[in-house]
Amino acid sequence: MIREFVDRETERALLEEEWRKGGGRLIILYGRRRIGKTRLVTEFIRGKEGILHFAEDTAPQIQIRRLQEEMARFFADTLLGSLELATWDQLFTYLAQKPLPERRYLVIDEFTYLIKNDPAILSALQKAWDTALAESNWCILLSGSMLGLMTDTALSYTSPLYGRRTRDMLLGPLRFADARKLLPSFSFQDALKAHLxxxxxxxxxxxxxxYPGYAAFVEREFFNRYGYFYREPSFLLSQEFRELKTYQAILNAVAVGNTAPGTIAQFCGMDARHLYPYLEAMTRLGIIEKELPLLGSRRQGVYRIRDAVFDFWYNFVFARRQAIEMENHPADAVDLNPYFGKRFEAFVRSEFARTFLPGYTVGRWWYRGEEIDLVAVRERDGSIIFGECKWGNLTERKARGLLTRLVQKAEHVRHEQCRSERFCLVAGGVEGKDRLRAEGFLVYDLADIEAACTGGHLLSG
Structure with a gap:
């Protein structure tokens, strides 16, 4: 069944823009596995003519032969199909010499498999591009999932393709407002849990x-040795890195709360000086990220797991694998609320804050044991907002206590250039929300988040 294709309007518009331009176009599309690159490409080429090639992780000669056969079918060239071609250079030279009266596409999906098995393909493509393809009617799109290989070989300044691509696009995940459209049977809260x-x-x-809801999905697909996600993070790491045990130890360390380089190294039993290449490699691939406090010291950076699947897996599955293998670990025995609280904070900063705090720079602040979940600064009018995020439901008394404490913590933040302060609370539910708003506080709950996701009106900062 073909599922609904949601969002990606910006990416589709960029691809169509490239298609309409004159001359040869060389587009590099990359992003992590499962992100939807193939579906985007399929939508882009719908109604157009060209060659779509799905590369495989196999010997170069087999790869050359398969693409050769596809070219022969497209051009109805039986002679090409009968030739014994041994190099990529021969194949792309043929393509460069073939005149095209109108725009056509050549899409190579999982291009990284071709680079991995024979890097000479890059030089062959560069030569054909420089001699003829750059002035042709070919729109060439190279798509890849192995991010390290893609960035090092196809995108770096040392690549033969450097300076020749006409567009490169890093495809990111869907935002929640679009992602929930793919979960029609889930309640709003279950859809948000799934997103987290x-x-x-x-x-x-x-x-x-x-699945009908979140609980059944997680139990069957994470806490089950045959579940789709039971081995997924290990597989993704194995596609990019060789020292799996080291990367897994680092991710486990960060997941359980060791966020400073020193504590991560100590947890893993390694010298802190040797830790940074691993952190940098995973940061580049979007698995983890380095966070700096807004309005704080730049030397206080900490690391958090950015990719939700990795974060959930290393929080709950990694340490329970033996019990799961023995089919002796029910999912309902795990308290997920602390995890939801942590991810909800990040969600509010990265997604929801864009809705109710347009024009603000958003982050968080911490110093010597004190922490503020959300800090937002708008330079044009010198305004600053301090916020607290809580996953659960709050009584009015609890909400007032959190806001009082937030005002006290904000006194420690240095923001001399900010003249206007406001205070914000975002939670699953807030009793007395309207009364708190009447007193000047910005207060939001899941009902407001749902309204924002469906285009509803929000009280803005």
């Missing part, structure tokens, strides 16, 4: 959509 667990990865969301 698997992020906006289309293929993951489609897997979750097979």
């Amino acid at each position: 667990t698997i992020g906006g990865i289309p293929e993951y969301l489609l897997k979750a959509a097979d």
Whole structure:
């Protein structure tokens, strides 16, 4: 069944813009596995003519032969199909010498498999591009999932393709407002839980959509040795890195709360000086990220797991694998609320804050044991907003206590250039929300988040 294709308007518009321009076009599309690159490409080429090639991780000669056969079919060239071509250079030279009266496409999906098995393909393509393809009617799109290989070989300044691509696009996850469209049977809260667990990865969301709700999905697909996600993070790491045990130890360390380089190294039993290459590699791939406090010291950076699937897996599955293998670990024995609280904070900063705090720079602040979940600064009018985020429901008394404490913590933040302060509370539910708003506080709950996701009106900062 063909599922609904949601969002990606910006990416589709960029691809169409490239298609309409004159001369040869060389587009590099990359992003993590399951992100929806193939579906985007399929939508882009719908109604157009050209060659779509799905590369495989196999010997170069087999790869050359398969693409050769596809070219022969497209051009109805039986002679090409009968030739014994041994190099990529021969294949792309043929393509460069073939005149095209109108725009056509050549799409190579999982291009990284070709680079991995024979890097000479890059030089062959560069030569053909420089001699003829740059002035042709070919629109060439190279798509790849192995991010390290793609950035090092196809995108770096040392690549033969450097300076020749006409567009490169890093495809990111869907935002929650679009991601929840792929979960029609989930309640709003269940859809948000799923987003906090698997992020906006289309293929993951489609897997979750097979279930009536969040609990059944997580129990069957994470806490089950035959579950779709039971080995997924290990597989993704194995596609990019060789020292799996080291990367897994680092991710486990960060997941359980060791966020400073020193404590991560101590947890893993390694020298802190040797830790940074691993952190940088995972940061580059979007698995983890380095966070700096807004309006704080730049030397206080900490690391958090950015990718939701990795975060959930290393929080709950990694340490329970033996019990899961023995089919002796029910999912309902796990308290997920602390995890939801942590991811909800990040969600509010990265997604929801864009709705109710337009024009603000958003982050968080911490110093010597004190922490503020959300700090937002708008330079044009010198305004600053301090916020607290809580996953659960709050009584009015609890909400007032949190806001009082927030005002006290804000006194420690240095923001001399900010003249106007406001205070914000975002939670699952807030009793007395309207009364707190009448007193000047910005207060939001899941009902407001749902309204924002459906285009409803919000009281703005």
